[in-house]
Amino acid sequence: MSQKVLITGANGQLGKELVELFTAKGFEVYGFGRDKMDITNQAQVQEVISTLKPNIILHSAAHTQVDLAESEPEQAFSINAYGTRNVAVAAEAVGAKLVYVSTDYVFDGTNDEPYNEFSPTSPLGVYGKSKLAGEQFVRDLHSKFFIVRTSWVYGKHGANFVKTMLKLGKERKELSVVADQRGCPTYTLDLANAILELVDTEKYGVYHVSNSGNCSWFEFAKAIFEEAKLDVVVNPCTTKEFPRPAARPENSVLQHMSLEVNGFSKMRDWKSGLTHFIGTNN
Template identity: 85%
Template structure:
């Protein structure tokens, strides 16, 4: 009997990667974008999940436009908090394992040390607050859950920092990139593989999943051009040089404590992952 998995946000950059990987591994996959299942419509979510009776629900649908969330908080909370509640309630009713994809934005970035899964949360903006509200609904309403916080995600699908740098690198010889925000880049394929490993277990809880090592956006950009052999002058600048509607955490470096303590495979270094990605694009 193949396991049945339902994936929300199946048209997003992680969602597409999850659909491909779980199909490849022999799961019976049902991937839904907003057009097929609107997570803010509780009746629709309940009907879909109770009809399909998945063994696993991977909830990657989200309002992810960090700056836009500041000007439309109702929409961000409707999708990220109440949409997640709807998925959690329906998944619990059919006894499915639930994996919710969350974010490094649940932290304020004032720590000097990396954040582990037990570090106190304190989001700065609407996006982080709405994703944290989603985490709380998962904890309150579901009994077999994985909360996966990830960061600086890129991959072959959708728009992301790596693709933006490659595009700008073709158009310009010089770029300024923020050097005072540090975090952990995450390759969607590596993230999807860890998610697969998690849901095949019963080691429920909160996990920080990113590639290992950390860098600033400036260092990330330099590495992208180095590996791609593109001659682009990258200049460091500060967050203050590029004001945005939403505040970003200055430090969102993860410690992978849960991965280590639960004996899951360690995740390769971000430079190695980036190199693999760029050689395959």
Template identity: 75%
Template sequence: MSTRILITGANGQLGKELVELLSSKEFDVYGCSRDDMDITNSEQVQEVINRINPEVIVHCAAHTKVDVAESEPEEAYSINAYGTRNVAVAAEKVGAKLVYVSTDYVFDGSGIEPYLEFSPTSPLGVYGKSKLAGEEFVKHLHSKFFIVRTSWVYGKYGNNFVKTMLKLGAEKDELSIVADQIGSPTYTVDLAQSILEMMETEKYGVYHFSNSGSCSWYEFAQAIFEEASLKVRITPCTTSEFPRPAQRPKYSVLNHSSLKLNKFREPRHWRKGLVDFINSM
């Protein structure tokens, strides 16, 4: 009998990557999109999870539109907080392990050292606050959980910074890119692999996963154009020159101490992940 795994948000960039990876490993994978299971509907969540009776649930479904969340906070909390509660309650009932994918936005970005898993959280905007509320529900309502915070995610599915840069780089000669926000890019292939490693253990808790090293969006863009051999002139600019509805953390580099202490593989450098991704495109 192969392990039954349910993935919420299976049409998202990480969800699709996980469905692909886990299916290739002979797991019995059930990818649920919003059409299959609306996580804000607790009865439906209960019904679907009872029926599939998974041994592991990887909860990727989320309201991730950071700027939109500022103008529709109820929608963000309904999905990220209460939707996560619904999944946690149903997962606990069937005895499934739960992996909840969270975010670097639970930190305010005022730090100068990489954030530890035990660093105090203080999200700036609705998106971060609603994801943190989801973490709290998981901690209080579930007994076998992995909370995996990640940052600056990109991969072959969905929309992301790398794809946007490749598209713009092919169309334009000049771009201005924000240089005063620092973080760590994360390749979905590496994140999915790490989630697979965790869920096969009972080393529950809060984890940070991003590729190692850090950069600004400006440096990230430079690297993308270099690796893709695109000739684009980029000018660094400040966050204040491009006002957005949601505040972004200025510094959200994640420290991987939980991975290290629990003897999981530590992530490779972000530049290596980027090279692999661009070659795969």
């Protein structure tokens, strides 16, 4: 009997990728965007989940606009914290495994070393704080969970850094990109495949899932233009030169300790992920 999977945030860039992958793998997939299930409405969440009784819930719905979150903290916490609580409570009631997609923004980025799953969290802004509150609700209210922290996500759906660079690269000959923030670019296809591998087990816990290796935004942009064969001069600049409402962590490099010690597949290098993405979508 095929397993039922309910996916929140099914219209988002990761949500769409999860719907496609899990459908292709023979799961009975139910994708919900905000139009069909508003996660901030507890009664609606309970009704949908108790009626469907999914085996697995992939919770990728979120308020992800980092700068906007600073000016609307109630909205960010309503979705990322309480919305997650609603999903966790309803998932626990039907005995579903739960995957909560979290973020590198739960860290302040002041470490010199990569962050592992046991590094102390201390988010800088509202977005990171609200996502961490969501993690806490999952830990407190659910017994079979995977918290998946990821970073610098891009893919074929939705808006993202790679698509922005490809667009700008066709319009301009020169660009300035921030060089003093480091992280791990993550291709949605690789992230979705890792989630697929996780939910097939009972190795619950917190996982860092990004592509392997790391770079700065400046190095990432240069690699994108190289891969797409676009002739663009990229100049490094500092975060201070591009002030934004929300502070960004300087170091967002994630170490995959949990994937390693639990015997999961190694994530492919970020450059290989980028090559695949540009080769199949450009």
